[in-house]
Amino acid sequence: RSPDPVIGRRSLELKTAPQLQAMQRAGVVLSEALDATLAAAAPGVTTAELDAVFAGVLAERGATSNFLGYYDFPASICTSVNDEVVHGIPGDRVLQTGDVLKVDGGAIVDGWHADSARTVILGSSAAGTADPADERLSAITREALWVGIAAFASATHVGDIGDAIDEFVTAQPGEELGILEEYVGHGIGSAMHLPPDVFNYRTGHRGPKIRSGLALAIEPMLVRGSIDTKVLADDWTVVTLDGARASQWEHSVCRHDGGVWVLTAPDGGASELARFGVVPVPPGE
Ligand code: MG
Ligand code: MG
Numbered sequence: 001r002s003p004d005p006v007i008g009r010r011s012l013e014l015k016t017a018p019q020l021q022a023m024q025r026a027g028v029v030l031s032e033a034l035d036a037t038l039a040a041a042a043p044g045v046t047t048a049e050l051d052a053v054f055a056g057v058l059a060e061r062g063a064t065s066n067f068l069g070y071y072d073f074p075a076s077i078c079t080s081v082n083d084e085v086v087h088g089i090p091g092d093r094v095l096q097t098g099d100v101l102k103v104d105g106g107a108i109v110d111g112w113h114a115d116s117a118r119t120v121i122l123g124s125s126a127a128g129t130a131d132p133a134d135e136r137l138s139a140i141t142r143e144a145l146w147v148g149i150a151a152f153a154s155a156t157h158v159g160d161i162g163d164a165i166d167e168f169v170t171a172q173p174g175e176e177l178g179i180l181e182e183y184v185g186h187g188i189g190s191a192m193h194l195p196p197d198v199f200n201y202r203t204g205h206r207g208p209k210i211r212s213g214l215a216l217a218i219e220p221m222l223v224r225g226s227i228d229t230k231v232l233a234d235d236w237t238v239v240t241l242d243g244a245r246a247s248q249w250e251h252s253v254c255r256h257d258g259g260v261w262v263l264t265a266p267d268g269g270a271s272e273l274a275r276f277g278v279v280p281v282p283p284g285e
Pocket of ligand 2: 115116185186217219250
């Protein structure tokens, strides 16, 4: 979401272990729904069909959508293709070979929210059906997310996350990637969007202190060109001004007395965090 000066002054919601466990249940359903949605994503499929797949998994698992009806948003996921960065509305757009598709979704279980996004490229450079620069964009954005989560595991302040992501992205050799500043991560829990803002770049401010029970949605959004964006006439879809392609990866994560846990990964992030020497611990343990 966009940085919010009013929300930015509100106090942080700190969750109990049972509340984080409810978020974890929402996160696992969400992860399954994204698995099914990305498995269905292929050339010839419409983004509305993907929305139906996602909504079907939520309904089957007794979860509800936090996207559907949010400021009248008409779907359960955002589908953003190529130069569309975030907030794309599913519809009759037919996916093409080589497209860079971002699927961002959320779920509510027992009143507790989860939010996660992934990028998928509909082809592969090895097969000659995708641009290797797009694959690199998605791979670096994905790794930037894990770098941010690894930083959050031991961070003292929320700003440490953006510092780590910025440092990682800036250090990548080759084509320079831009980190979006107009859209940022956020707190999450009893609502999808809570304070604080979670910047994906070095702001020069340390941000709020991290305390046990804090849950955040970390969501780096990277582009292959300028970070300038505009919103289309549908009042939702955010596109890059220069038409460059974008990637977004997002997880909901928490800190608790026992450590860190990735709420939207079935293994709590264990497999990805191992390379950072971080061992996640489920809330309540
Ligand atoms: Mg999201
Ligand atoms: Mg989010």
